[in-house]
Amino acid sequence: MEKKFKIGLLPRVIIAILLGLFLGYYLPALAVRLFLTFNSIFSQFLGFMIPLIIIGLVTPAIAGIGKGAGKLLLVTVVIAYVDTIVAAGLSYGTGTWLFPSMIASTGGSIPHIDKATELAPYFSITIPAMVDVMSSLVFSFIVGLSIAYGGLRTMESLFNEFKTVIEKVIERAIIPLLPLYIFGVFLNMTHNGQARQVLLVFSQIIIVILVLHVLILVYEFCLAGAVARRNPFRMLWTMLPAYLTALGTSSSAATIPVTLKQTEENGVSKEVAGFVVPLCATIHLSGSAMKITACALTICLLTGLPHGLGLFTYFILMLAIIMVAAPGVPGGAIMAALAPLASILGFNDEAQALMIALYIAMDSFGTACNVTGDGAIAVAVDKFFGRKRMGG
Template structure:
């Protein structure tokens, strides 16, 4: 799978001289249609995974949710602080251009498809949590069996239907990225900042995976290899939500708690975004430097960082969703003008494919760390058929 995804991302460059425009349009159209279908069924997948996982977790579900929220906030805030410490030291050394960044689209879909959104992912997440908590209050055997059946059906769709056509899904968006010249624009206009952002993001990912591997380079490398297909999916689709299914399958290889994985990743896929936390922070400092503003001291910036980490819980699941919720904070807390906001929005949208890939990969590391916390604090108490509890993985597997 990683090899086929890499080939899908590289194919537009290989076919640049002779690929007919119709092939690019057809491939991009197929990817857009498939993405619309995926977004349509994603709320069902989120609801089924969350509700079934909460039921399996048992009475510790409420405590698990509280711990998860605290860990997500702490991780985001730490990543923002990391971006500030690196940026405030290195950005003054860069020579940055004053002006805007343009990125014109050159590839359009042959078919416009916009399916209605019956239920949003956020609503499905809340409903899954509520239904799971309610079912844990009694012996609703049939309803619990229904939740397990829905979860198994969702997993079958992801594993047997969506994953096999994933390279074709990524290929259309790869043609789009290549036609729009996003990579070329990022390197040409803000190349130094781009390199700084990518280097810092990769460094932070290495720290997360080393923590997940308890300092073992061998475990760290194995974890990264397992998650790599999801990384490429995030890079190609520029969508964490579209990468969620791949990330779940990949992350289950890194832990022995598939139920927790199917609860953690759907919950955090859009709110735990260490890549955008680091990237937007460094871009903020670079934009302030471009417009001749003094970089804020740590005490002032941490006020913005705190509210930014809170605002991440309301991020819209669309490309560039982070900059949409961060814009008002940049203006009210750091004094950004309209021109500054326009510049950082344009540059962020160019960097967004790479930030999304880092977000997805970071969620893979976070899922491992969160699973370790749940195991160490004995948050997991799997219910057996007699209404009791058991903490062993073997009992969980026999129930599944």
């Protein structure tokens, strides 16, 4: 049998955006409303799934982390969490400095649509969430820690199976329908005359994000080099195969074998590398947090939403925790991030869809930043634990 040709998520998203930009000028309002109806139903489904995604993915992640190896685990988790926060903070600081003038140079904001002429879906369905976002996060921590330290094998098995259910829903339902959802968003934006402004702004923002992700890698390896007293740029060069593999796969999990090999070539002991690299593939998301923060700040500036330091600090702290739930599928991090985007920053359905499209368009670069930085963390951790027994 011949192998079926499959188009990846990124090409499908790009095709959806281009079609939405083109057809928005030609399709009649009746046709646009048809896709708005789908988007209305799909966004309700997403809202219903977000708390379940947190429970299904964060609970097993917390349970798994809690059963780790003592001080080695604690140090690795703290370094990964702090680095993720620093990367997001750098993104916010850079954004507040550069983005307002960049947005002003392209027109200042998304054109306002008169409510009287705004297109509406033919009908809508309300699907209330079973529990709110914060309740689901607290529940996940309580149950995850109870499983880890109470040896609750039955509950561990139950939540591992629930995790499988959630991952299948993301992989088989949400991800395949995302291109159609994004098509509907850009179709409506083009029909309303908003798309040009959004694209002008984000074409500049993406350049800033690409520069930021290089700066993050440089400071990560400079710090690791200072701790281990090694050449940071030589270590960064050694990690290049892992970076390129992540660019091609857009998956931290799929890149683990290459990341392990290159980390060991940087002089990290097999014992430490074998513990730190797979763990960081789950908990260290500096590149993803940087991208999400930059895009979220841009949308706040475009739409007039609050974007103060206190609000974004809270958002970043929660984002770094929630993204531990990101499954090993392309776009998984942004699925987990929809919860704080909606509950903390107040993003509506259209803003969330725009975030999804922008994130997936740059997904592989964030993943590459994440996994390459895992090598830097492993070097630092090895300095303190490489010659000690794990589980101290």
